[in-house]
Amino acid sequence: MTKVNSIFIVDDDPITVFGIRKILNSIVDCNQIETFGNGKLAIDAIKNILENNGEIPEIIFLDINMPIMDGWQFMEEFINLPIEMRVRINVITSSIATADLDNWENYRKKTHHIVDYANKPVKRSEITKITKPA
Amino acid sequence: MLKNQHNLVGNFLTMLNSTKSSVRDYLIKQLPTATAFINTRFEVVHASDQWIDSFEFSAPEVFGATIFELFGETGERWRPILESCFKGTCSKQNIDSYFNDSGEEVHIQWRNLPWYDENENIVGAIIQNQDVTQRIVNEQKLVKLGAFLDEKSKTAKIGSWELDINRNIWWCSMTKEILGVPESYIPSQESILSFFKEGESQQKMIKVTKLALEKGKPWSDKFQIITKNGEEKWVICTGNPLYQNGETTGLIGTFRDITEKVNQDAKSKEKEHLLQTLIDHLPINVFIKDTKARKILANKHELEFFGLQHENQILGKDDSHFITGESLKACLADDFYVIEKGKAILKKENTVVLNNGKEVTFSTSKIPLLDEDKNVIGLVGISLDISDQKVKEEELRRLINVTSLQNKKLVDFAHIISHNLRSHAANFSMLLEFLVTEKDKDEKQNITQMLVKASDGLLESLDNLNGVVAISTNINIDKKQINLSKSINKTANQLSDLLLKNNVTFINNVTESVVVKAIPEYLENILNNFITNGVKYRESTRDSFVKFKTTKEENYTVLSIEDNGIGIDLKKHGDKMFGMYKTFHHNEDAKGIGLFFTKKQIEAMNGKVEVYSEVGVGTTFKIYFNDKS
Incomplete structure (x- = not known):
């Protein structure tokens, strides 16, 4: 079982969160899996960690369509944070809009973090593949 | 007349013979005609002053001289005639022509008669001469004049006619030609009216003839005639009364065929009318301006456009009377460009502001108007009001915008639905997969509850989408x-x-x-x-x-x-x-x-x-x- 220190799930849909958590429980050894209802809550938490020299999550599951701050707005703020380590960001969405794919391409090039893209529904095999520290 | 003269001379001679010689001499001297008496020896015995003068002889030389001495060769020609005269035969009337000393041609009419004495014995011959040069010249002139007149009347197609004192009618051959009757045709007072077209022409002819005969009033008027073969023609017929002692004795006049001209006039009038009708009824503004950009023609549409009743309200005025502001400047600039450069402006779109503030968009063409020497004497303008078209264009543009906006909204909406339904479907798919593989009873229960929640969410979503569709499709609900x-x-x-x-x-x-x-x-x-x-x-x-x-x-x-x-x-x-x-x-x-x-x-x-x-x-x-x- 892969060992991961900290994982963030940013999604406003409780069922998806349930699904991801359930899969993660069976494939990784992680004590700290945190959930956020939107981008704003997540980015605030990360900023807080940075200030307190806490542990930055190694993997972030990121939904796109969320209230207040959506996935891409979160991404914009996140890549500008002074984080040296490579974080794996898995964009998980039900969107098939080309605009979203373009955004993904765009951010992939703009940052040193690993940005992956997967469509819902989440599958165990897929999650397994993308759930390892960068 | 000649016969009368002969008798007159005969009576006179009888009278002469019965008078004394000296008296006789004196009487002969004064005879008003040129007369000479010669004896059988051809010597002149008596001669009237007229006779002596007409040959430019002098009185004493003449008497006793022979005809041959006096007239030379011409005299010799008379010898046989005079000799037969001595035998009692009157000569016929002859005309001799010769050139006098001045080189002028002289025509002498002469006649010889036997000279009887009291006892009816022939004692000589009487020679009567008359200088008829003037008459001959006049006759020749008359013939020439007649020929001239004929020629002129043929060329100008002007006939002549006469109504004489006995109410006989005479037509010249041209008049007959115009009326289509043969040269031999003899017109009568009764038949002539039938050549004039019934109605106006006939009535007019009756009226003018009556006025001319009764009041001596001449006329010149246009009449419609019908020729012998039924052809309709237009003529100008003139009539002038002839007077004698203050009484109208007849009428003379001319008769001119003007059918061709009338037809041509009618044709050009027809063309003009056609053009005018066309210009007036074109559903566009048509105008002509002079070199100072003043209108000298405007069609009905143009008048109506400016709300005017009569052409006079627009003629002689430039655009400053109808248009204001910048649009006026532009219009005048165009006018003078065309006038000064002689170049046309075609289909130019211009929006003008009328005096009443109304804005109208025209598509205007201005074309230089040239005279025969290619000088610009003005311009012809054609303006089409395309305001409606412009409004429609705007409307179309607006509709295109609305449509593309709607289209975008539709695409957005499709994305929303797609995303929404996909989310739910994804959840169902995921949960069902869990359920199939889950062994733990409590966890199964948990997953089932989540499925119910997902199902409720889907239903709610569908309800919302339904609501959106309802709003979007019920836009025609009455307000x-x-x-x-x-x-x-x-x-x-x-x-x-x-x-x-x-x-x-x-x-x-x-x-x-x-x-x-x-x-x-x-x-x-x-x-x-x-x-x-x-x-x-x-x-x-x-x-x-x-x-x-x-x-x-x-x-x-x-x-x-x-x-x-x-x-x-x-x-x-x-x-x-x-x-x-x-x-x-x-x-x-x-x-x-x-x-x-x-x-x-x-x-x-x-x-x-x-x-x-x-x-x-x-x-x-x-x-x-x-x-x-």
Whole structure:
């Protein structure tokens, strides 16, 4: 079982969160899996960690369509944070809009973090593949 | 006449013979005709002064001299005639022509008679001479004149006619030709009228003839005639009375065929009429201007366009009398460009402002008008009013914009649906996969509950989508005149518990008389939504209010709904404010559907909605109700 220190799930849909958590429980050894209802809550938490020299999550599951701050707005703020380590960001969405794919391409090039893209529904095999520290 | 003369001479001679010789001499001397008496020896015995003068002899030499001595060769020619005269035969009347000393041709008419004495014995011959040069010349002149007249009448097709004192009618051959009758035709007073066309022409002919005969009044008039073969012709017939002793004795006149000219006139008149009709009835403005850009022709359409009745109101005036401002300058500049450069301006679009402020867009062509020497003498203008076309173009552009906007909205909506349904489908798929592989009984129970929740979510989504479709497809629902103030109060009453519970003051400043055109259900929902929003996003640390008021803007009644709530960062969220499933606050009730619906409903009533907000201060929504449609 892969060992991961900290994982963030940013999604406003409780069922998806349930699904991801359930899969993660069976494939990784992680004590700290945190959930956020939107981008704003997540980015605030990360900023807080940075200030307190806490542990930055190694993997972030990121939904796109969320209230207040959506996935891409979160991404914009996140890549500008002074984080040296490579974080794996898995964009998980039900969107098939080309605009979203373009955004993904765009951010992939703009940052040193690993940005992956997967469509819902989440599958165990897929999650397994993308759930390892960068 | 000659016979009479002969008798006269005979009687006179008888008289002469019975008088004494000296008296006889004297009488002969004074005879008014040139007369000479010669004896059988051809010697001149007596001669009248007339005779002596006419041959330019002198009196004493003549007497006793022979004819041959006096006339030489010419005299010799007379010898046989004179000799037969001595035998009692009268000669015929002869004319001799010769050239006199001055080289002029002289014509002498002469006649010889036997000279009898008292006893009826022939004692010689009497020679009577007459200088007929003048008469001969006149006769020749007359023949020439006749020929001239004939030639002229043939060339000019002018006939002549005469009505003499006995009411006999004479026509010249040209008149006969014009009337199509043979040369042998003899016109009569009865038959001539039948050549004039029944009605006006015939009546006129009767009238002018009567006036000329009775009052001596000449005429010159146009008549329509019908020839012998039934051909219709136009003639100008003139008539002049002839007088003798103050009495009208007859009429003479001319007869001219002008059919060709009349036909040509009629033809050119017809052409002119056709052109005028065409110009007048063209559904475009046609005008001609002189070199000073003043109108010298304007068709009916042009007059009607400027609201004028008569051409006189426009002729001689340039555009400054009808157009104002910059458009006038442009028009005059065009006019003078065409006039000075001699170049045409074709299909130029120009918008002119009329004196009454009305704006009209024309497609105008101005073409230089040239005289025979290619000098510009003005311009011909053709203007087509394309204002309607312009309006339609604008409308079309607007429709294209609306359509593309609608299309974009449709695509957006398709994405929303797609995304929405995919989310639910994805959840079902995931949960079902878990359920199939799950061994733990409690966890199975848990997953099943989640499936129920997912199912409820899907149903709710479908309900919402249904609502959107309903708004978008029911745009033709009839709107009613609704009193806005009353509606606001009614909705606020229904929400009074909510307002009271959250301590939000409701202020209705809408004038009682304001009426808007709206669909009642939509209006109720819109008002409900904004009041509820005002409560939901109140700033709980201060006394909250939701305030309504109206203003008028062109074509719209604008309802402003102001609150002093928490506000929203429009820079961040403005574009998504009215999107589906967008929420911006940490509020459990926020479903991201209210404003989306509200906007759809306002738009379905041809209105629009605007938002002004400042974080921490409050939000104002402006709802535009369309007064027209």
